[in-house]
Amino acid sequence: HNECNTENCKCEVVSGMGIDTCKGDTGLECTCCNVLAQTCEIENSSGIFCLDNAYCSETKCNSLTQACDAEGTGEPCFETSDCFACQAFSCIFGGTEGLCSTDTDCQTYNVCTAQPNGANTCDTLTCPQEGCPIDDCTDDLNCCASGTKICADGSEVCTENPCPTYCTFDGACTETADSLEPCDPENNMCPTFTHNECNTENCKCEVVSGMGIDTCKGDTGLECTCCVLEGSSLNWCFDDTFCSDIETYNVCSIQTCESVGCPIEGCPPDECQEFTDCCEEIPTLCPNGMPVCADDPCPSYCTTDKQCSEFAFGNVSCDPLLPIECLESHNICNELDQCEVVSGLGFDECFLDLDCTHTVCGYSQGICSCTEESGSGFINECSEDLDCESSPICAKKTECIDNQCVMSDCLLEGDCNFLCFDQEACCSSGNHTECVNGQCVCLIGEGEDRCQTDTNCSYHTECNFEFESCYIVDEIGINECSLYNSEIDCEINTPPSITNLRADEGNYCTEIPYVGIAYFSWTYQDLEDGSQKNFKFQVDDNSDFSSPEVDRFFDRLTSGFSSNNEQMVYVKNQPTMIAGDFIKYGIPYYWRVMVQEYKKDLSSDWVYYDGLIGTTDPNLKEAYIYGYVHPAPIVDFNILPETAVIDEDVYFGDMSVCYTESGPYACKGLPYGYTWTFGDNSTSNKSGDIFHTYTSDGIFTSTLQVCDEINCCSSTKNISVRNETSTELPKFKEIPPY
Incomplete structure (x- = not known):
């Protein structure tokens, strides 16, 4: 196909499928900017490719001043009149429907017109300055001289008018072409510039006008991709995310309940809600409580000892014939103090639920007992309360001293007697108990007993980090430490x-x-x-x-x-x-x-x-903006043939996709650089598709490097080249195991 070389502004023939953007010395020519005159010309130009004079202008439409100046950010312009265009029958600054000078330039009326080929058409004309005449028609059918007829595409036209024709993929015109691009009605020819696109409503490849990249090739080559739910309408898609909004209904398929796309006429009733609705016989109940069809196996899960069993109750499923999932799992203690299997390699915290708890000796209200606490990896201190009698935390004694129940450490074996359990027991007749400074004390004189032990009084504990000790504060508060564990609780520690x-x-x-x-x-x-x-x-x-x-x-x-x-x-x-x-x-x-x-x-x-x-x-704090303004090029190319012979022309087809802030585009023609490396000490800087000939046999590594304005990315593929006349057999080498 033909392309304008953006470096020298010449029309050149390049290999590969593409759209002709020029026609050499005749027809459409390459134009470039004349920097001094700021015009788009064929000769005496700078080599900067352009389509019209606006591409070469340094001034743009300024919406704030409504003028054409260097401070503008809109479309390129030469004078303020270039910025006025029609918009909803009015001539306004920044309009989008064609240049204008007054509102009259934007107003139209309809009139029946006889064409040279004998057809009658309803044409739209710009109103004259004196005002708009009354419309003769609203469409071509209002201008028919002798009735109407139905064409191959289903449209209705006047009997004396020809049926519309459409462009095929090879540029021919026919009434039955599956295309959106009509042919020129005067000469029955396709437009100079067309390209192929996927119709997003019916997922068909169609010809449309204008320069662009072919995203499909009809029934061969690059196909249109659609959502593939059975029975659904053909919806065009780019990837699976485009198919997430299709309406579905449920059907039974091989004892499974599946969702399929609804047909165009609407969704039928659901055949099922869950897979058990599709079982041929009454479902059976598996050991884990899950129902399955009678002839289906029960699900299996990994045990804590890396086995695979249907009697396990876990979260990691496995195949009993190949329990590789269990070898790649580990055990943890969950919040319920249960030993649970989770996927992924890791340290086993437990093997049984018992491993997720441990026992400790505790002292409370004069009672020493063996209690269970959460946590794995600890040594059990006891198995029953009797095991705690010799524990240091339980080696206490109580006795009444001055009407108070006082607890102290045992100094001699056999001296650990509990002679009282609360202050009330030591408070003699005629006296009463009250809380004083966070302690339950016996006061002389009759009165109502306010407490039995110190714990009945409001107090809290705090740490003295200087001495790493725990002390009582006689007011309501949150305990920072335990009086029996102060060395650990009050150890100096700062947050990470x-x-x-x-x-x-x-x-x-x-x-x-x-x-x-x-x-x-x-x-x-x-x-x-x-x-x-x-x-x-x-x-x-x-x-x-x-x-x-x-x-x-x-x-x-x-x-x-x-x-x-x-x-x-x-x-x-x-x-x-x-x-x-x-x-x-x-x-x-x-x-x-x-x-x-x-x-x-x-x-x-x-x-x-x-x-x-x-x-x-x-x-x-400071904001962070990702350093690259758009994705990197996805470099890709194909090689035809994949296995070549010496002196054969090998086709390297560029399929690379580049990006801007607004979206993707074909990398061909990038001004930033292409580098082809063919693996035989030869290279090329030509952009797009290319042919190369190898002069010797072997396996060659070819690389394509594509650069955008940020950086360069590359892709590598191998090609095998053989000598067509060679009769040498492949060389084999025997290696262990034999």
Whole structure:
């Protein structure tokens, strides 16, 4: 096909399918900008390709001043009149329906006109200055001289008029062509510029006018893709996300209940709601309580000992004949203190539910008992209450001293006697108990007993971190520590911190259509060597984080007291096959992180990205904009034939797709650079399709590199070249195992 060389403004023939944008020295010629005159010319030009003078103008329409000046941001112009166009029968600044000078230029009337071929048509004419005449007609049928007829495309025309013809894919005209592009009624010829597009309503390949990229080739070559729900209307689609809104109804298919697309005339009633409605016999009940059809196997799940059984009650399903899923699972203790199987490699916290709890000795109200607590990996202190009699926490005695029940440590074996259990037991007749400074004491004189033990009085405990001890405060409050565990509870500990917040774009060439990748990283730190337990990560285009686009929480981490963390976030502006959260190109985002430690479950403050190392002050946060303004080129090409012979012309067809902020386009003709490397020490910088000839046999690695205004991406493929006259057999080499 023919293309204008944008470097020298000449019309050149290039290989591969494409649209002719020029016709050499005759017909449509290449035009370029004359920089001095700011005009679009064929000769004496700068070599900057253009379509008309507006491409060469340095002035644009200014909607604020309603003038044509250098400060404008609208369409290119030479004078203010270039900025006035029709809009809804009015001549306004910035209109879109054709240049005008007065409102009359935008007003029309209809009149019947006899054409040279004998047809009568209803034509629209611009009204004269003195005003608009009355319409003669509303359409061509109002102008018929002798009735109407029905054409092959179903349209109705006057009997004396010819039926409309349409362009075929090869440029011919016919009444029955499956096309939207009509032929020229005067000479029955197709327009000079057409291209093929998929009709989004009926999913058919059709010819349309104007220059563009062929997105389909009819019944051969590149086909139109449609949503493939059985029985549905043919809806055009680009990927599966385009098919999510099709109405469906349920039908039975091989003992399964499936959703299929509704036909055009409407949705039939559902045949089923669940798969058991499709069973040929009465469903049976599996050991896990799930119903299945009588001749179907029960589902199997991984056990905590890496086996696969239908009697297991888990979340990781498996195949009894190939239980590879169980080998790639691990066990955790859940919130109900049950041993649960989860997918993925990891450390086994348990094998039985008993492993998720442990026993400890406790002392309360003068009673020493063996109690159960949550947590795995601890040694059981006891199995029954008797095991706790020798425990240090239970080695206590009580006795009445000065009308008070006093508890103290046992100093001698056999001295641990509980002579009283509360203050009331020590308060003699005629006295009464009251709370004094958080303690239950016996006061001389008759009165109402207010307490039995100290726990009946309102108090709370606080830590003295200087001496790492726990003491009582005689007022209502939250206990910070236990009097019997003060060394651990009151140990000095500070919350973890976060630093080195960074946002990076990573590799430009992601090789994922429409998608870029952003990397967010930070460093977790803890002064007391506490390991990181979890983190929260949020990205939002609102500075108050009211509706974050990315909101992630990861728990049960195993990173150390100083570790680097990184989160990968996709960047895209339209739906793709890649699901999950994402951010968009060109939009400023704020992001923040919060971490928690294992040691005392202390959490950091929210730390915000500030362009430096991070800040806890939300007023100092900075917005981050993804560094690339659009996705990277998706470089691709095909080789025909895939196996060639020496001196044969090999076709390298460029199928690369590039992007701008507004969407994708074919990379062919990019001014930023193409590099073909053919693997035989030869290269070419020609853009688009190319032919190459190999002069020796072998396997050659060919590479195409495409550059846009940001960077370069590449793709590599191999081609086998053989000597057509060679009779040499392939060489085989025997290697172990034999």
